[in-house]
Amino acid sequence: MKLLYQQMLAFLGVIMVTLSVVSILFIQSTTNTVWENSFDQLEQYTSVLKDRSFTKVNATTYMINTQFLNDAEEILDQQHVHFIIYNADNQAMYPNERSRASRPIDASDWAELKKGNAVSIRELARNPADGSQQSMTIYYKPVFLSGKLLFVVGAFAPVEQIQTSIGKTERNILIAFILSMLAAVFISYFVARFQVSRINKLRRATHQVATGDYEVQLKLDGKADDEISGLATDFQNMVDSLKASEIEIKRQEDRRRQFMADAAHEMRTPLTTINGLLEGLAYDAIPEESKAKSIELMRNETNRLIRLVNENLDYEKIRTNQIMLSKVTFNAREDIDNIVSQLTQKATDANDHLVIEAADKVKVFADHDRFVQVMFNIVQNAIQFTQDGMITITAKNGYHQTEFAVSDTGIGMTPDQVKNIWERYYKADPSRKNTKYGESGLGLAIVHQLVMLHGGDIQVTSKAGEGTTFTFSFPDEETAPKTVELAQS
Template sequence: MKLIYQQMLAFFAVIITVIVVLGFSFIRTTRTMLYQNSWQQLQQYAASIEKEAIRYNTKTNQVVGFNQQFLNDGTVILRDQHIHFSVYDANKKLVYPSGMGTTMSGTPGGSIYDPKISAKDWKKLKRNKIITQSPHVTFRTRNRDQPVNTPSLRTIDVLVPLFYKNGATKKFVGAISIGSFEQTLQANEQQIEKNLFIALLVSGIAALLLSYILARYSVRRINRLRYATHSVANGDFDIQVDSNHKDEIDDLADDFNGMVNSLRTSNEEIKRQEKRRREFMADAAHEMRTPLTTINGILEGLAYDAIPEEDKGHSIELMQNETKRLIRLVNENLDYEKIRTGQIALNKTNFDGAEVLHNLVEQLTKKAAAADDEFKLTVPEKLPVWADYDRFVQVLFNIMQNAIQFSQANVIEVTGSRTDHATVVAIQDHGIGMTPDQVKNIWERYYKADPSRKNTKYGESGLGLAISHQLVQQHGGSIKVDSVENEGTCFTVTFPDEGFDKPIIDD
């Protein structure tokens, strides 16, 4: 079953159950109230009749007669209201209407209202108790022996005792039975039930509408998430679902948005990696092909004796250089793989980094001068370092060489310092710099931010930083890059004193 129908059914069932339960209890209460009211009203009539219509003989304390006129008028008035009454003497003998010869017009066959009073009830009446009676047969044929069992003549009654009171004297002198047609009550009841039924019908339709609106609202929100999920499945990672942060569906929408964001990030990363992989394959092939083509060309020249004798020496030297370049390429690749997979053992020692930096600057000064660059070294007298000496040199050499390579006629600032638990070397140049996108890729093998610079006089392969990065990571340290295009780059390398408490340099 569709969710909307399930929800509608649930809402509808709850609302209808409430309405039906309320309806039934309302009908019950109303019926009870109707009976109570009728009995109360009948009692009031009985009280009036007792007051106005019965005459007593104050000497004998007996009922001596009735105000015939009042009774007849009362009978007519009450009959219009479908109410009948009878009066009995102290011996349970019917004294009105039959005793007075009054005919009961308006009743079938001139039957009379004469409810049978049980002995038990009579006793109660004598004890001055008022008795209320549920619907029952009360009409009899005129000679009082045959009950008239017609549904329309069933009445509810009240039996009221008559007492003669004179000072302290209080004497039971008879009873009045007064009844109202059950039909009248039923008509009222039916009217109420009819109204209630209409109210139920209207509420039912309203409940149906309301449950539809509520169900539609929830289902629409779920469907929105469904469509968004479809879009993501079809590769749209930019989709977002609105959320008001109010309920569980909003929470689900928030989680969904979070998931889509993660998916987008990993999808971009996968694409980037895939692009890098393709570039890596192409670059590796390209890097190898250039020296191999050169070597092949020279070898062919030699084979066909196409190279003049005086150039042969130079050709062989060229071949040697290209072969060295190939060997370097292969070695660096192998080195990278070994470092990456943790196959190299770092031989960490405690040495003076200040001395290393001085040596490196000295070594590279000539190269820097060729690019009109100049080193500015700021380093304390002693700079304790806890690292593999050769790898430390390799990392800094590579970064300093890059600084020369990518800046022209500028100062390259090399700063060595200590923090609490690490040695930090920063190399700041004022060269070509990099865009944020380029910075993202510089740790990848063969990556060159500016491909047009491939195979310059340095014969760079794009492996330097990839190796340096892996090496620093193996040391438990970090390399941070801050670069602004056309302004310069700063590499900050941190070597922590991991596993070494106090790096001390002996004098």
């Protein structure tokens, strides 16, 4: 069975049960009210008869005012109300024609009357006038004098009018019930259709995602904050996450292909050079005076391959948290001075000027060898992309951290280049792939991972044609984390 009909049946079932309960309670309440009103009227009649239909003769004798009773019955003839009077011996005294045919009041009811309690009887009862069994409403009220029962006044009427009134009420309720059910059918259909249409939108969106199409914008009708709306919101968030994941997977796959191509290129160049020189040596194609230079070139290319492999291994160890840091507190200024000394010749070749802006003592808490590796790679990168410019190295102690900055006046980078600068084998200037500085494209990727592994932070700001600034920091011993888990990419 389709969900539409299931929902309709559920709504109809709830509405039908509710209407049935309300109708039954209303009919019962109306019936009880009609019966109670009828008995109230009869009780009022007997009270009037008790006070007006008897005339006192002496202290112990009363005379029935027959004329008043006859006039009262005539007035109430349209309501089919009649009266009967019993003496203290449970014998009918009025009217004569009824008293001859009437039967005594039932013993149980007579016992209640002798106690001074009024008695009301309804539904199938004995007609006090002729003793026949028919639907009657009867009300008996006793009259006492000095604690002694004198007589019982009774008023009775057939229940046809009461049943007719109740029947009309029941018919009206039945008509209302039928009309309500018809209205409920239409209402439940549209409500169920509305809910099912929302579910169908979810279903179509799910099928669309299942086919690999994540361009889904799920908007449900209405502003209800219900479970289906919540499900739609969660589903949309899931689709957005899947879409973002797909984009990231595609980007990573492109980077993987680029990585394989770059790795192959980086390794092929020195291998081709070495192979060519070996063939030249094997076939004596290289003059004797050039052999020493060829051997030196092969040694350089071999060292380049070793550096490339070592940097790949180093990067993977850092990325997979397999590297252990041995952090100590030392003076960073001494290492900066040593790095500047080592790179002075390279800076001179590029006509660059190296400047240090730091105090004589700048304490830093880090792994000494890794700190040197970070600083060396960043300064070397600045030299690589700066020609006829200035490179400024800044170091200072901040609040619970040591702050460093390396600024250059080189070629700078575009925003897209800055965004990808930490990717391995990414080079902001592809034309420099074969330079002797930073040939692998792994230097900055390693720098980024090492700083993160220390619990520090590294940022880069750059503008094309104006230069680049690397800003990084290391937390002090008090705030440095014990261990850092790096996200694998």
